[in-house]
Amino acid sequence: MRLSQMLFVTLREDPAEAEIPSHKLLLRAGYMRRVASGVYAYLPLLWRVLNKISDIVRDEMNITGAQECLLPQLQPAELWRESGRWDTYTKAEGIMFSLIDRRQQEVGLGPTHEEVITAIARDMVRSYRQLPLHLYQIQTKFRDEIRPRFGLMRGREFIMKDGYSFHTSESSLKETYQEMYQAYSNILRRCGLEFRAVDADSGAIGGSGSTEFMVLAEAGEDEVLYTEDGKYAANVEKAVSRPVDSVPSTFTKFEKLETPNTPTIESLAKFLKCSPTQIVKNVLYQAVFDNGRVVLVLVSLRGDQDVNDVKLTNELTKLAADYGGAAVISLGVPDEDAQRQWAAKPLPLGYMAPDLGDDYINGGKEVEPKFLRLADRTATDLKNFVTGSNEAGYHVVGGNWGKEFTLPKQVVDVRKAAAGDRALHDPSQTLQTARGIEIGHIFQLGTKYSQALGATFTDENGAELPLVMGCYGVGVSRLAQAAVEQSYDKNGIVWPVAIAPYQAIVVIPNMGDDLQVEAAKAIYKELLSVGVEALLDDRDERAGVKFKDADLIGIPYRIVTGRALGDGKVEVVDRATGIVQEVALAEVVALIKGWIVDELLASR
């Protein structure tokens, strides 16, 4: 493509709307334009990048026998009511855009397609002989994000590959899951990205096992914990570990002490000159279940530990049936109104004991909201511990479970794993931390959706069983931006060769010099003829502007028909390393072609 004929507009200044480098660069380099909050037009350069990513994804999916299709974006509410997700997605979390059509029917805009694909499988799959089956699509999806940001990282309209597999058994599912693990690793490697596959929480999608594929980058929204031996890596939301040992307590006598102005663990430890590991911290939450029921949850854990909200939500969801619900739809600090409604007197926040006591909670009467106590394992091990007294300005020391305090019935793992913890598989390994951008997520769904929608098959013995399902997603547009976030410098984007919009750019420094123009055109044509995707910068601009633009848009190889032309040579610049070489005119095309082939083979 000739730049003079292309929609090619670069900006000198960082746009105000952008916060992270990749977002700024994609806007400045003319890859995209914002149309509404979290909604972007993908301009020709970006569209080429997205297609290259899609083609790699498609290739890796097809190799496994998965079949491409395209499912509707408009999804009838009744399907989501069958799975029980309509209210959660449109109201509670509000993540799904919904509308009323001219026939007064409720319609959602697909953020994901478990319901639709399960309904199709219910309709079309009858027998074990049709299984396993794996369908996938590459499609624009929608999420009404609370806070759209970082450009393509968290948009309201974005492109995803999502695939769904159907099986007769868990073991068949696990086989495909393993194939997908490999396929996703291949995709990221072929795109030229540094990444890590990590254990993950399944979230609202549900199911048992799940793995996330994280592209490593400092601006990543996710934290990954891993061990150097390569045997463990997990999203911090899901990570498990062994905390450092606690310091044995020296408070052998139980007593209540005045501890003024010590509402935080830090201030308390300082005041008592003790270790935070000797303290039982008690944190109050307000959980709302999907049936609207509100429950007050008091979590006790060791003072140096923090609660992992995702783990806590999962534990509460396991208990949801006790409260007539199926899932937790929100978890947070009890709001002041709620505190007043629940408690007979102001709650002793910062000084709470492992139990709140009858005089706080509705005078001990059996009323709503319910009150639930949970203990993290880190708290249950402690002896002679320090903890709250339920009276502001006072703590107790030398406390013990089974003596002064009743251990909560529910003992769970809800602590946040953190860098510095020891690995469970090998205590000599310490957890390391890295930031990542979640690009792929694969799930073993099991029968959650097939049971809800009644999607069954008949097995060899004539028995009717629910289909066993897996689902697998890659954020295609997010991957494009993650690649930039992982690979840029002060001059602009540095695309991996495999997903660069063009592989080479031929720059004519002086359009008034016929020799330069003719040489450039000849090289450009020859590049195209040997299958190199090339740009020709034939704009009527100064050489400096052209070099800056070429760096900004990040084309891997630049060929300049400049001063060296007199010696029958052109300048070749490697965008990634900045290394400049002078190459004979007759050799330059073969050289560039060779570099590209080598790069593409190396990432396969």
Next chain:
Amino acid sequence: MRLSQMLFVTLREDPAEAEIPSHKLLLRAGYMRRVASGVYAYLPLLWRVLNKISDIVRDEMNITGAQECLLPQLQPAELWRESGRWDTYTKAEGIMFSLIDRRQQEVGLGPTHEEVITAIARDMVRSYRQLPLHLYQIQTKFRDEIRPRFGLMRGREFIMKDGYSFHTSESSLKETYQEMYQAYSNILRRCGLEFRAVDADSGAIGGSGSTEFMVLAEAGEDEVLYTEDGKYAANVEKAVSRPVDSVPSTFTKFEKLETPNTPTIESLAKFLKCSPTQIVKNVLYQAVFDNGRVVLVLVSLRGDQDVNDVKLTNELTKLAADYGGAAVISLGVPDEDAQRQWAAKPLPLGYMAPDLGDDYINGGKEVEPKFLRLADRTATDLKNFVTGSNEAGYHVVGGNWGKEFTLPKQVVDVRKAAAGDRALHDPSQTLQTARGIEIGHIFQLGTKYSQALGATFTDENGAELPLVMGCYGVGVSRLAQAAVEQSYDKNGIVWPVAIAPYQAIVVIPNMGDDLQVEAAKAIYKELLSVGVEALLDDRDERAGVKFKDADLIGIPYRIVTGRALGDGKVEVVDRATGIVQEVALAEVVALIKGWIVDELLASR
């Protein structure tokens, strides 16, 4: 692909939801499944067809220098308010789905992208040096159809290619328009379709010239009028022609006659023993403008002619400013309530004169609704004509304009052209009729959107001018079904080779016969190795079922490893002609490959 591993389910019975052959066949052959009214899942076979069509479209667009991009489906209401189309599209016609997001912003789901692309051009195009520019996309679009039907023909979610060009002048626009005319003709020819390019009405998109590309098929929703000499073709909505001559009237004396039970032209002509061409027919409409204003419109035309609603809407839109509006948003028969509100006494429907008279319309007072008279040219030529008397059961004969009747100020062309009319360019040519499916539509938009949104450029002399625009659309998913509607037989679909999901199918009649299985697998592999897109029917089914399915899904060439295998031969069946040949094993792949190449070259 091996059928045993594919999502492949065919139906024996026509699904109840389908009305036309192509819709029935695509459902029966497992190409798609309905998910909601007008909303379909495109299953793997259909998805391949759609990709082949898209690739042909893409190829023809890229040849002209158009650049592919992807614009958002979520479109902010404010952009559509700038063009003045938000209310028309979401309320009056209600064709655009709209929703309120979590920030209480109004958002539309794109049925078309003039607003978005014009906003991007406003942002990025500054100078004449950036022009001309042509951007296109292939994308899922949405329309909240009043009556979704015929499968992919009139869906609520469908795939389109839409392109938008920007120019410094009308002449530059006309050049690109001409290139698009050629590109669209190439696309349809390459897809293997019989089609006709016809003059068309520009409808709600606006602008001056427009051409529709019609795929000819009996079930087409559109009527095309054309001349045998190939010099004229138009959508019936737009077509102009010369009607047959009228018979000179013999009613030389003006008088009022009792004509009982003659509310129709047919009954009146029979009663008076005259020709319908001697009658002035007067038809009453109720037009609603975009400002909500209602106008009563009385159209006079020759008795044998009918009113073309599209032409009438266009004429009324030209007069909209007189009523403080910009466009007509609905046109219909005055409803009974409205009639009562307007008329002082019941309207003499069937017996109306060319003017309704003060005693009918609000006693002649200047009140709402306004009353407007229009005469079609066919009425103004008549002398001594028969017409209504404004009294039920009576007509007048021997009437003349300028004598008993005042000619309306507005004389217009609002008649329906019809088969049998004479062509304007050559009266010896008679208009012929054909049914067609609108697949493409190209428009010269001019400056309608650039002026509304303030999208300008600076010309050579430094003057700031509005961008001149064109827009060009192809219905990709509709084209797929139109191809079926044009090409099927009693056994199923007959795909053109260029867009068939697979080009050949190798059928194993008896899976228990190792010889058959091995021969088929060898041919299948060889076909793939020479680049033929092939299916292998290795299902555990009877031969009859396999042959029926192969015909139903419409794969162009079938190879059967059956009885002739003993003589070293296989059976080759051409789906389109049904011709069966026995071909030597060693020759079959080269033969099939040759046929495919010939077919693809022939349509280029």
